Amino acid sequence: MINKIVNSAKEAVAGIFDGATVMISGFGEAGSPVELIHALVDQGAKDLTVVSNNAGSGHVGLAALIENRQVKKILCSFPRTAISVVFPELYRAGEIELELVPQGTLAERIRAGGAGVPAFYSPTTVNTPLAEGKEIREFNGRQYVMEEAIHADFALVKCSAADKYGNLIYNKTARNFGPVMCMAAKTTIVQAKQVVELGSIDPEHVVTPGIFVHRVVEISNPADESKLVAENVKYHGIRQ
Amino acid sequence: MINKIVNSAKEAVAGIFDGATVMISGFGEAGSPVELIHALVDQGAKDLTVVSNNAGSGHVGLAALIENRQVKKILCSFPRTAISVVFPELYRAGEIELELVPQGTLAERIRAGGAGVPAFYSPTTVNTPLAEGKEIREFNGRQYVMEEAIHADFALVKCSAADKYGNLIYNKTARNFGPVMCMAAKTTIVQAKQVVELGSIDPEHVVTPGIFVHRVVEISNPADESKLVAENVKYHGIRQ
Amino acid sequence: MESDNKNIGWSTSEMAQKVAMDIYDGAYVNLGIGIPEMVAGFIPEGREVIYHTENGLLGMGHVAEIGGEDPELVNAGKKYVTAIPGAAYFHHADSFAMIRGGHIDICVLGAYQVSEEGDLANWSTGNPNDIPAVGGAMDLVAGVKTIFVITKHTTKTGESKIVKQCTYPLTGKNVVSRIYTNYAIIDVRDKQLYVRELAPGVSFEFLQKHTEATLNQ
Amino acid sequence: MESDNKNIGWSTSEMAQKVAMDIYDGAYVNLGIGIPEMVAGFIPEGREVIYHTENGLLGMGHVAEIGGEDPELVNAGKKYVTAIPGAAYFHHADSFAMIRGGHIDICVLGAYQVSEEGDLANWSTGNPNDIPAVGGAMDLVAGVKTIFVITKHTTKTGESKIVKQCTYPLTGKNVVSRIYTNYAIIDVRDKQLYVRELAPGVSFEFLQKHTEATLNQ
Numbered sequence: 001m002i003n004k005i006v007n008s009a010k011e012a013v014a015g016i017f018d019g020a021t022v023m024i025s026g027f028g029e030a031g032s033p034v035e036l037i038h039a040l041v042d043q044g045a046k047d048l049t050v051v052s053n054n055a056g057s058g059h060v061g062l063a064a065l066i067e068n069r070q071v072k073k074i075l076c077s078f079p080r081t082a083i084s085v086v087f088p089e090l091y092r093a094g095e096i097e098l099e100l101v102p103q104g105t106l107a108e109r110i111r112a113g114g115a116g117v118p119a120f121y122s123p124t125t126v127n128t129p130l131a132e133g134k135e136i137r138e139f140n141g142r143q144y145v146m147e148e149a150i151h152a153d154f155a156l157v158k159c160s161a162a163d164k165y166g167n168l169i170y171n172k173t174a175r176n177f178g179p180v181m182c183m184a185a186k187t188t189i190v191q192a193k194q195v196v197e198l199g200s201i202d203p204e205h206v207v208t209p210g211i212f213v214h215r216v217v218e219i220s221n222p223a224d225e226s227k228l229v230a231e232n233v234k235y236h237g238i239r240q
Numbered sequence: 241m242i243n244k245i246v247n248s249a250k251e252a253v254a255g256i257f258d259g260a261t262v263m264i265s266g267f268g269e270a271g272s273p274v275e276l277i278h279a280l281v282d283q284g285a286k287d288l289t290v291v292s293n294n295a296g297s298g299h300v301g302l303a304a305l306i307e308n309r310q311v312k313k314i315l316c317s318f319p320r321t322a323i324s325v326v327f328p329e330l331y332r333a334g335e336i337e338l339e340l341v342p343q344g345t346l347a348e349r350i351r352a353g354g355a356g357v358p359a360f361y362s363p364t365t366v367n368t369p370l371a372e373g374k375e376i377r378e379f380n381g382r383q384y385v386m387e388e389a390i391h392a393d394f395a396l397v398k399c400s401a402a403d404k405y406g407n408l409i410y411n412k413t414a415r416n417f418g419p420v421m422c423m424a425a426k427t428t429i430v431q432a433k434q435v436v437e438l439g440s441i442d443p444e445h446v447v448t449p450g451i452f453v454h455r456v457v458e459i460s461n462p463a464d465e466s467k468l469v470a471e472n473v474k475y476h477g478i479r480q
Numbered sequence: 481m482e483s484d485n486k487n488i489g490w491s492t493s494e495m496a497q498k499v500a501m502d503i504y505d506g507a508y509v510n511l512g513i514g515i516p517e518m519v520a521g522f523i524p525e526g527r528e529v530i531y532h533t534e535n536g537l538l539g540m541g542h543v544a545e546i547g548g549e550d551p552e553l554v555n556a557g558k559k560y561v562t563a564i565p566g567a568a569y570f571h572h573a574d575s576f577a578m579i580r581g582g583h584i585d586i587c588v589l590g591a592y593q594v595s596e597e598g599d600l601a602n603w604s605t606g607n608p609n610d611i612p613a614v615g616g617a618m619d620l621v622a623g624v625k626t627i628f629v630i631t632k633h634t635t636k637t638g639e640s641k642i643v644k645q646c647t648y649p650l651t652g653k654n655v656v657s658r659i660y661t662n663y664a665i666i667d668v669r670d671k672q673l674y675v676r677e678l679a680p681g682v683s684f685e686f687l688q689k690h691t692e693a694t695l696n697q
Numbered sequence: 698m699e700s701d702n703k704n705i706g707w708s709t710s711e712m713a714q715k716v717a718m719d720i721y722d723g724a725y726v727n728l729g730i731g732i733p734e735m736v737a738g739f740i741p742e743g744r745e746v747i748y749h750t751e752n753g754l755l756g757m758g759h760v761a762e763i764g765g766e767d768p769e770l771v772n773a774g775k776k777y778v779t780a781i782p783g784a785a786y787f788h789h790a791d792s793f794a795m796i797r798g799g800h801i802d803i804c805v806l807g808a809y810q811v812s813e814e815g816d817l818a819n820w821s822t823g824n825p826n827d828i829p830a831v832g833g834a835m836d837l838v839a840g841v842k843t844i845f846v847i848t849k850h851t852t853k854t855g856e857s858k859i860v861k862q863c864t865y866p867l868t869g870k871n872v873v874s875r876i877y878t879n880y881a882i883i884d885v886r887d888k889q890l891y892v893r894e895l896a897p898g899v900s901f902e903f904l905q906k907h908t909e910a911t912l913n914q
Contacts, residue, residue: 104793104836116580118379139358199565206568344576344619356797414552439782446785
């Protein structure tokens, strides 16, 4: 029988291996699966390639994962925020790699990964340094750059409600990268503010159909990452 | 001020010109905008290129448009149904062109048109006659065919409810091609079973955001196309 | 070749039952139009299977009861169906993202011909008088992880449908994993055919005699 | 070049107001982070404009009031905002489909440099000590129908931001339609710059003197 609900964040992130590619939802703090990321800090997998729009703020969530030296490389559109301290320091020290990807290209490359499209053409970055080394091709008199799909071994995603089939709905702009990341990972791990009965999400309102989701953990009182950042909280993992 | 509601199907289809490319939503009868199509029959634009999953059933809707000799060419995945009589006859007589496109490729090419992606690679049709003349390219050891975006001058789409901004929701499997067609047309024309007040569609539940929609007409009692077909109704337009 | 012997082998229902036995608990399944649809009726107790229909529904239920038909709730074969609790509706591009992206576990399809190497021909007989129509078949064989074919072993005129090379236009190359016929269940592995199970009354020799392709025991 | 004369030209608010005057009724608009956000406050009465924020909201309202902030309702600048009746939420791929697909009418962005031909540099100064960050800027300039730039005419050190050739890394080539500075409004047409309006107290000669690029009257 199908039941994707697991009992803890620890159980949810089990099996994430050294060297894995991990997508992490969120646009800044909105939609960032803080509890899952902290469970991954505890779990300790290293040499990770992370795909996420930003590179974390303060010393919690993705920033804590980076600070714990678990991330080898990050693909993101905007690693610099007013309160990002961890990534800039490691980046300047040459201790973390960065692949800078425009935000829309990042979203579309992830969707392509989920949709079985190995590559597509985009007008974004043509004639800019970010197109360097990429194939340029003309369609109808305009130039486009070829962009390849991004796949992941795991996705860590935050949503507002989930059922045991893994159907998801999101809250407002916390939706952002969640739906496409769910599609593009071999194992999609979701933290839901609420686990609801099968049938309580109207089939017309489902945003991520359960087929894209493998594990769901209920985190009914997720931390407000922006508050943790403002309070300068540091997450060092339970082993320290 | 923004108000996309028009008063009649006639007004909704105004300006569709000879030679235009017109997308028509629907999977068989489900989601087919019968009243808009009939208004287009009345309006009389000809030499149309139609993009639709099927080629019409019986003598109503898309079949009536074809029977009225307004369609020069059709792009579809499945022109043959148990009760399609009009298209097969004209096709065999060489009086209508067909571009046969696999269903998923059709959907993705339309989405690409709406998303500003001029072309993408797909595994579908590789090593089949439908890949003939198309570019084949290898990614990660597998072969893919390059598929180009489809754009339209107009889209005729059926939905269940709309507001004056053009936000749409659909009913069950009548959703099918509607959302991607709305994205890919210069002018998207929608028939809604119900026009509702701004704000009565929850922003979380909107399927097609209003930016993709240009004209909405309320057709509160749309014909059940499958019934019309079963009853062998013929639509010849109001001018005949 | 001699014509189909009606007295031996499995009935269509038995074939569908055999397919159903191979659909595991928790699988996401797409059933082709026609005989493949019968498979849903035979899933063993205790297994939960979620059906995808490519026209935009995951969690398709049984066929609608008379009087309960909704013309806007149909399956890929345009039959009136139902949705289970926990279902989801989506548009066509999202639906085929599930297919092309490798998210559907099993697809069961009919066939005109299957080749030794697992090539499938099921969309066109190549007859120039036929209206060409492909629907979602090419997307399904290109995208779904495992393709099961359910088909009569021979045509009405007794010709083998399991052939050395397909003579009909291909739906996909090297795509079929397993073939369920009225005579046998046959696996495609490393571009060769292996008989997995023989129907009652069917010997390997009989099977090979009715099969153009080379079979392995 | 001499430094910016504080006594002549438009204030930042006046610049935003000038941009607002050029945003037509019914437009779908994306406002960049920072000064461009000010434009929303100056849309003339009677015009209805719908704001898109690329992190997944069409129909963004004003900034959230104190106490009414929702950490899951933010704009592209990560400010707490609100949604208007008739708004819609969507995921990032759909959001950038709106941008890349040419559905957004107007985008207002800041600039480091704009060239004579309408090239824009606004994401990187090329300083190797800066952390590179691009966000959605390249997608916006490549996809939105009309790009307005709002910027001080010169840098803090008095150098022209309107240049013959951008020396900073490009965001996009031939993408800017109109430039709003504290000194003037300048159109980019056929890869040339045309002065559309001069701020009070600014003469064409003064403007040209403070502009590296060649201006046309």
